[in-house]
Amino acid sequence: MSTKMIAASAAAASLSLFWASSALAVTELQWWHAMTGANNEVVDTLAKEFNEKQGDYKIVPVFKGTYPETLNAGIAAFRAKQTPAIIQVFDVGTGVMMAAEGAVMPVAEVLEKGGYEFDKSKYLSGITAYYSKPDGTMLSFPYNSSSPILYYNKDIFEKAGLDVDNPPKTWPEVWEAARKIKTSGAAECGYTSTWLTWIQTENFAAWNNVSYATNENGLADTNVELKFNEPLFVEHFQSIADLAKEGVFRYGGRTSEAKQLFLSGECGILTESSGGLGDIVKSGMNYGIGQLPYYEGEGRPQNTIPGGASLWVFGGKSDEEYKGIAEFFNFLSQPEIQARLHQVSGYLPVTMEAYNTTKESGFYEENPGRETPIQQMMGKEPTENSKGVRLVNLPQVRDIMNEEFEAMLAGEQDAQAALDKAVERGNAAIQQALGN
Amino acid sequence: MQNVVFPNKILPYLLVAPQIILTVIFFFWPASQALYQSAMREDPFGLRSTFVGFANFTAIFNDPNYLHSLQVTVVFSVATAVLAMGTALLLATAADLVVRGRGFYRTFMIIPYAVAPAVAGMLWLFMFNPAMGTFAYLLRRNGVMWDPLLDGNQAMLLVVVAAAWKQISYNFLFFVAGLQAIPKSLLEAASIDGARGSRRFWTIIFPLLAPTTFFLLVVNTVYAFFDTFGIIHAVTGGGPAKATETLVYKVYNDGFVNLNLGSSAAQSVVLMVIVIGLTAFQFRFVEKKVHYG
Numbered sequence: 098m099s100t101k102m103i104a105a106s107a108a109a110a111s112l113s114l115f116w117a118s119s120a121l122a123v124t125e126l127q128w129w130h131a132m133t134g135a136n137n138e139v140v141d142t143l144a145k146e147f148n149e150k151q152g153d154y155k156i157v158p159v160f161k162g163t164y165p166e167t168l169n170a171g172i173a174a175f176r177a178k179q180t181p182a183i184i185q186v187f188d189v190g191t192g193v194m195m196a197a198e199g200a201v202m203p204v205a206e207v208l209e210k211g212g213y214e215f216d217k218s219k220y221l222s223g224i225t226a227y228y229s230k231p232d233g234t235m236l237s238f239p240y241n242s243s244s245p246i247l248y249y250n251k252d253i254f255e256k257a258g259l260d261v262d263n264p265p266k267t268w269p270e271v272w273e274a275a276r277k278i279k280t281s282g283a284a285e286c287g288y289t290s291t292w293l294t295w296i297q298t299e300n301f302a303a304w305n306n307v308s309y310a311t312n313e314n315g316l317a318d319t320n321v322e323l324k325f326n327e328p329l330f331v332e333h334f335q336s337i338a339d340l341a342k343e344g345v346f347r348y349g350g351r352t353s354e355a356k357q358l359f360l361s362g363e364c365g366i367l368t369e370s371s372g373g374l375g376d377i378v379k380s381g382m383n384y385g386i387g388q389l390p391y392y393e394g395e396g397r398p399q400n401t402i403p404g405g406a407s408l409w410v411f412g413g414k415s416d417e418e419y420k421g422i423a424e425f426f427n428f429l430s431q432p433e434i435q436a437r438l439h440q441v442s443g444y445l446p447v448t449m450e451a452y453n454t455t456k457e458s459g460f461y462e463e464n465p466g467r468e469t470p471i472q473q474m475m476g477k478e479p480t481e482n483s484k485g486v487r488l489v490n491l492p493q494v495r496d497i498m499n500e501e502f503e504a505m506l507a508g509e510q511d512a513q514a515a516l517d518k519a520v521e522r523g524n525a526a527i528q529q530a531l532g533n
Numbered sequence: 534m535q536n537v538v539f540p541n542k543i544l545p546y547l548l549v550a551p552q553i554i555l556t557v558i559f560f561f562w563p564a565s566q567a568l569y570q571s572a573m574r575e576d577p578f579g580l581r582s583t584f585v586g587f588a589n590f591t592a593i594f595n596d597p598n599y600l601h602s603l604q605v606t607v608v609f610s611v612a613t614a615v616l617a618m619g620t621a622l623l624l625a626t627a628a629d630l631v632v633r634g635r636g637f638y639r640t641f642m643i644i645p646y647a648v649a650p651a652v653a654g655m656l657w658l659f660m661f662n663p664a665m666g667t668f669a670y671l672l673r674r675n676g677v678m679w680d681p682l683l684d685g686n687q688a689m690l691l692v693v694v695a696a697a698w699k700q701i702s703y704n705f706l707f708f709v710a711g712l713q714a715i716p717k718s719l720l721e722a723a724s725i726d727g728a729r730g731s732r733r734f735w736t737i738i739f740p741l742l743a744p745t746t747f748f749l750l751v752v753n754t755v756y757a758f759f760d761t762f763g764i765i766h767a768v769t770g771g772g773p774a775k776a777t778e779t780l781v782y783k784v785y786n787d788g789f790v791n792l793n794l795g796s797s798a799a800q801s802v803v804l805m806v807i808v809i810g811l812t813a814f815q816f817r818f819v820e821k822k823v824h825y826g
Contacts, residue, residue, distance in 0.1 A: 165789070165790060169789055172577050172578060172792070175578050175579070176578065176579045193577060193792065196576065196577075197576070197577070197578040197580060198580075199580055200578045200580060347663075348680075348682055348683055349664050349682070350664070350682055351770070351772065354662075354664050355664065357664040357665050358664050361664075361665070490791060490792065492790055492791065492792075493790065493791040493792075493793075496786070496790065496791070499772070500772065500773075500774040500775055501774070503682070503683055503772060503773035503774040504773075504774040506683050507683040507684060507685070507773065507774070509774075526791070529793070530791075530792075530793070532574065532576075532581075532583075
C-alpha cells in the first residue's frame with residue numbers, strides 16, 4: 098500500500114511542480130485533511146476564499162481519509178520526502194508528531210517567518226496548553242476542537258417520570274436516572290456512551306481533577322506511568338460494568354457507534370462529543386443537552402480537554418512556502434472566519450474573539466446547549482491533571498483499554514482487573530514506543 | 534515426456550520477462566524490505582533506526598497476544614474454509630440436479646464473488662450490528678442475547694460467515710465445473726448396480742472431485758489468511774478484546790495503528806514463512822492422496 102501511495106504522491110507532486118513553474122509562479126501549498134461531509138465543504142470554502150484573496154499562494158486541500166489514515170499518509174510522505182505543506186492531525190496523534198522532532202516545524206516559527214506572531218492570549222487557554230511543548234512553544238495550529246457533553250431524550254425522560262428540564266449532573270445521578278428509565282419501561286436501555294477512552298478516562302480524569310498519568314499526563318515529559326487504575330476510576334468503571342450486567346448500560350463500540358443507540362430511541366442518555374450534535378439535530382428528536390457528569394468533590398468539575406484536530410507544518414520547506422503557510426494561518430485566525438467555522442461546523446471556536454463575536458450575535462440563545470462545551474473547557478484555569486493527555490502512542494494505549502473494557506463489559510473480569518491490566522499493558526507499550 | 538528445445542535463445546526470456554519483473558517488483562522487493570525492517574527498530578518517521586537483530590522476533594514469540602492471534606487465525610481459517618467449501622459443494626450438487634433454470638441459479642450463485650471484501654463486511658455488519666442491524670434487532674427481540682460487540686464467539690461467528698459467504702461463489706463455480714467433468718456413464722453404471730444417492734456421492738463423485746477440492750483447499754486457506762482483512766476490518770476491527778484479531782490484522786494494527794514497524798515487519802516475515810510452509814506441505818503430502826482422473 099505504501100509503495101503505491103508513495104508513487105502516487107510522487108507523481109502528483111512532480112506534476113504539480115510542473116504546473117506551478119509553468120504557470121504564474123504561484124506557490125502551491127497542499128493541505129491534507131480528514132474532514133468529511135459538511136466539514137469537508139468548510140475546508141474547500143476556506144481554501145477558495147484564501148486563494149481568491151491573494152495571488153501569491155494557492156492552498157490545495159486534499160482529502161486523505163480518516164484521521165489515522167491521514168496521519169499515516171503524512172508519515173509515509175515524510176519517509177518518501179514528499180510531504181504536504183500542511184497536515185491535519187487528530188488530538189491523539191499529537192504525541193506522535195511531537196516525538197518527530199526535526200520532521201515538523203513549530204507553528205510559532207512558521208508564523209515568525211511570515212512576519213506574524215502567535216499570540217497565545219487570543220486563544221482559549223485549554224487549547225494552547227494542549228498544543229504546545231513543555232517550554233511553551235506553540236507546535237501546531239488549532240483548527241477544530243470538541244468536548245464531550247451529555248445528551249438526553251426528553252420524551253423518554255418524561256415517560257420515566259424524570260425531570261425533563263434538569264438532566265443528571267453527577268455520575269450517581271446518571272446511574273439512578275438510567276436505572277429508572279429501564280425499570281419504568283420508558284426505554285430498553287438507560288445509558289450509553291461513545292468513546293469510552295476519550296470520555297470516560299481522558300476527560301473523566303481532567304473533569305474530576307485526578308491524574309491519568311504521571312508528568313502532567315505526559316505533557317511535561319514523554320516518559321510516563323499510567324495512573325488510571327486509581328480508586329475513582331475503578332469505582333466509575335465498576336458502576337458501568339454493573340449497569341451493563343443489569344442491561345441498563347449498552348455498549349455501542351469503540352468510537353462513536355453508540356450514537357445510533359441514542360438516535361434510535363433505544364437508550365435514554367448518551368455521552369458524546371459536541372461535534373456529534375449535527376446528527377442529533379438532524380434526526381428531529383426531542384433532545385436536551387447537559388454538562389458532562391462528574392463525581393462530587395472539592396473543586397469539581399474542573400475542565401474538559403480538547404478533542405478534535407490541529408494543523409501541523411512539516412520541516413524542510415522553502416522560506417517562500419513557509420511565508421505562504423503563515424499567510425494562510427493568519428487568514429484562518431481572523432475572528433470572522435473562526436466564528437463562522439464554529440457556527441457552521443459545530444466545533445468549538447478556538448479564539449476568544451470568535452467566541453465573543455458568536456455570543457454577541459445571539460447565537461447561543463437561538464441554539465441552546467451550543468455554549469456548554471465551551472464553558473466546560475474554559476470555565477477554569479487548567480491544572481496539571483486537566484491540560485490534556487499526551488502519550489507517544491496514545492492510539493495504541495486506547496486500543497489496549499478498549500480491549501480490557503470489552504472483556505470487562507462481557508463479564509469476564511471486574512473493573513479493578515480490567516484497569517490494572519490496561520495500565521500494565523499500556524506502560525509496557527509506552528516503554529517500547531520510547532525505545533527503552 | 535519429451536524435451537522441447539527452442540531454437541531462439543533470447544525469445545523465451547523475453548516472454549517470461551514481464552512476469553519476472555512483476556514478481557520482483559511486487560513480491561521480492563517488498564519481501565526484502567520486510568526482512569530488513571524486521572531486524573530494525575525505528576520510530577514512525579524513520580528519523581532514528583537501530584539494528585536489533587532478532588529482538589523483534591523474540592519479542593513477538595514471547596507476546597501472549599501474538600500466540601493468541603495465531604490461535605484465532607487457525608480457528609478462523611479452518612472454520613471459513615470448511616464452511617465455504619462445504620456449503621459450496623452442497624449447492625453445486627443441488628444445482629447439478631436442477632434441470633430448468635440451471636443458468637439462472639448458477640449466475641445468481643456467482644454474484645457474491647463480485648463483491649469487494651470490505652463491502653461484504655459492511656453488508657453483514659448492517660444486518661447484524663447490535664446498534665443498527667435488522668437481524669440483530671430480531672434476534673434480541675426473540676430472546677437471543679446477540680451482542681458481537683462484546684461476545685467474542687459471536688463476533689467470530691459473524692466474520693466467519695461473512696468471509697465464507699463471499700467465497701462460496703468461487704468454490705461453487707469450480708465444483709460445478711468439476712461435477713460436469715464426471716462421466717455420466719460411471720454414475721449410470723453405479724445406479725444400475727443399485728447405489729443410492731449418498732453412496733454414489735461418497736464413492737464416485739467425491740473421489741473424482743478430489744483434484745478440485747484440493748485446489749480449492751489451497752485457494753481457500755490463502756483466502757482466509759490474506760484476503761479477509763477487509764471483512765474483519767469492516768465488521769469487528771479485530772475486537773472485541775482481540776477475539777477476531779488474525780495474524781494479518783495484527784500486522785496491520787501494529788504497523789499502521791500502533792506504528793511499531795519493526796514488530797509489524799517481523800510478523801509479516803513469520804506470516805510469509807507460514808504460508809510458504811503451508812503451501813509446500815499441501816503440495817507435498819495432500820496432493821499425493823489426490824487422484825487426478
